[in-house]
Amino acid sequence: MIPNVLSIAGSDPSGGAGIQADIKAISANGAFAMAAITALTAQNTTGVESIHLVPPAFVHDQIATIFADIRVDAIKIGMIANADIAAAVADALARYKGTPIVLDPVMIAKGGAALLQPDAVRTLRDVLLPMAAVLTPNLPEAAHLLGAAPASTRDAMAAQGKALCDLGATAVLMKGGHLEGPDSPDCLVTNDDVTWFEGLRTATANTHGTGCTLSSALAAHLAKGLSVAQATSAAKSYVATAIERSGDLSVGKGHGPTHHFVSLYPKSE
Numbered sequence: 001m002i003p004n005v006l007s008i009a010g011s012d013p014s015g016g017a018g019i020q021a022d023i024k025a026i027s028a029n030g031a032f033a034m035a036a037i038t039a040l041t042a043q044n045t046t047g048v049e050s051i052h053l054v055p056p057a058f059v060h061d062q063i064a065t066i067f068a069d070i071r072v073d074a075i076k077i078g079m080i081a082n083a084d085i086a087a088a089v090a091d092a093l094a095r096y097k098g099t100p101i102v103l104d105p106v107m108i109a110k111g112g113a114a115l116l117q118p119d120a121v122r123t124l125r126d127v128l129l130p131m132a133a134v135l136t137p138n139l140p141e142a143a144h145l146l147g148a149a150p151a152s153t154r155d156a157m158a159a160q161g162k163a164l165c166d167l168g169a170t171a172v173l174m175k176g177g178h179l180e181g182p183d184s185p186d187c188l189v190t191n192d193d194v195t196w197f198e199g200l201r202t203a204t205a206n207t208h209g210t211g212c213t214l215s216s217a218l219a220a221h222l223a224k225g226l227s228v229a230q231a232t233s234a235a236k237s238y239v240a241t242a243i244e245r246s247g248d249l250s251v252g253k254g255h256g257p258t259h260h261f262v263s264l265y266p267k268s269e
Contacts, residue, residue, distance in 0.1 A: 045252025130168030
């Protein structure tokens with residue numbers, strides 16, 4: 001049976017991040033993708049020009065309508081924009097506690113635009129984070145949630161992951177792309193264990209939407225019944241290949257997208 005995955009996130013009309021990236025990544029990783037949109041953005045590979053927020057009650061209705069009709073095997077939460085939308089999402093999901101949630105705390109776009117209003121940080125941390133089976137922050141996002149400086153070492157990554165688990169997340173995947181050096185390690189932290197997933201850094205500007213892509217792929221693999229560690233390994237491998245082959249695409253003049261459907265295209269010569 002093909003699993004169903006619901007993404008709750010903002011829209012990126014350029015197709016590299018947000019709902020569009022989520023649908024591609026979920027589909028490429030073997031699940032049926034559904035979407036509840038929290039915000040519309042005017043953006044491209046060079047940055048975000050403007051944001052139009054969806055009314056919280058309508059965000060709630062989108063989620064509730066999906067659950068009223070369709071089996072949902074996993075949920076990915078991305079851009080929630082403000083506290084009212086975050087509260088609406090939490091309220092809509094409160095009765096479905098058995099469904100694994102991957103929470104990607106989207107705060108800042110690749111080009112630097114703020115995607116999470118200050119009033120939403122507390123709601124995300126206090127209400128949505130404890131609902132998460134996996135939280136997937138990059139190092140600046142983890143630091144912002146903790147009110148600390150970004151981790152710059154592996155030990156600090158693991159320690160901040162543990163601190164986020166203490167706030168209620170079942171597991172935290174600390175993404176190490178902001179570390180200095182040739183490697184891009186990720187660290188999966190639970191209350192009982194720390195597991196490292198190694199990876200070489202690919203020299204490319206095509207990293208738009210990598211966080212959206214990773215969290216959505218992770219949700220797809222959780223929906224298929226994999227453990228968090230297995231799902232993390234599969235998702236990281238998928239994203240690494242999508243980044244490696246991103247040069248096959250020609251999309252925009254700034255931070256280009258990853259190649260979500262790399263497995264469907266022959267390798268460019």
